[in-house]
Amino acid sequence: MTQESPDDLSRHATKMAKKKAARDKIMATKTDKRGLIIVHTGKGKGKSSAAFGMIFRCIAHDMKCAVVQFIKGGMSTGERDLILDKFSDTCEFHTMGEGFTWETQDKSRDIEMAQAAWAKAKELIRDPSNHMVLLDEINIALRYDYIDINEVVAFLAEEKPEMTHVVLTGRNAKDELIELADLVTEMELVKHPFRSGIKAQIGVEY
Template sequence: MMDNDRHAEKKAKIKAARDRMMEGKTGEKGLVIVHTGPGKGKSSSAFGMVLRCVAHGMPCAVVQFIKGAWDTGERRLLTGHFGDLVQFHAMGEGFTWETQDRARDIAAAQAGWAKARALIADPAIRMVVLDEINIALRYDYLDVAEVLAVLAAKPPMTHVVLTGRNAKPEVIEAADLVTEMTAVKHPFRDGIKAQAGVEF
């Protein structure tokens, strides 16, 4: 076991190195953030960032591309308690295996994208979450080149979060921050359905 003096000396060295590293980190910018991968937590993480923005008094918006008008806990919380700071637009019609109508899914994605473009262009809105847009891009409901062009032209301090499995390589390349959620274990495999407060 390390004694207190050795521990303090080791931590002092780490702090000095960290302080040197942080001296050069002075820039600020609106980030393009991607949450992807087969694991759970992509949207949940994005909603956590929305709550951080709310705590800083920063206006935000959420556009949901796939999930539709589900009665979710995050929607209830954000619109019921923070409606002055958070816009919530559920534009999808449900999962693609539920609708089974490609033309309808494309139309819903295009309507969602029209709303998203307007929100991203508004410099008063500091964060826009494009929930499950990676799914819409994966199925070519939206043109990835157009999405990337809008992201490249966004106001300089606007953060945009794109969630959903299978993010396209071009989206990952354009992003400032990418996190891939890995599936290690999930109760669904053992016959447990989606749980309130966990999945919705």
């Protein structure tokens, strides 16, 4: 490793001090706090994983939260098992879906379950004691019009308590939802092991 000269170290310190002063000035203007509408979408992995990361942050801070899974069926997952076993007093967990449409092969049943999940989601969001509510894979239910996007947008805009965060995951988020959201992250697919014949694995996918 090259030894830095005293002049180099001094210039670096001066440069970093200027950056810190500029950042502190920007941060001083960020004083507002409110509940956010957060969307994780895109073809890449990690949408639900990132959302559960925020749920676990809430749990770590002893903040009440809730999860509604719109599509995933009864298969055991690490997040659900851990929350139900250890943190059910802090986080309500509702798996309302029965799997993807190609698994159930019953569109009317899928619509019925999605509507039931949306009803539970509204109930949990309306409860101001919930700091965060995760609507896992709701974007898939919206994509197939199992739930009316206009109803979802109107509800979030008009009925969500001011300080409640709502996280919505799944591919192909509707434009109306993206427009409403405060924070939108699109996961980009670069490589995926499934394309190389590797199946979903415990600890990675579930």
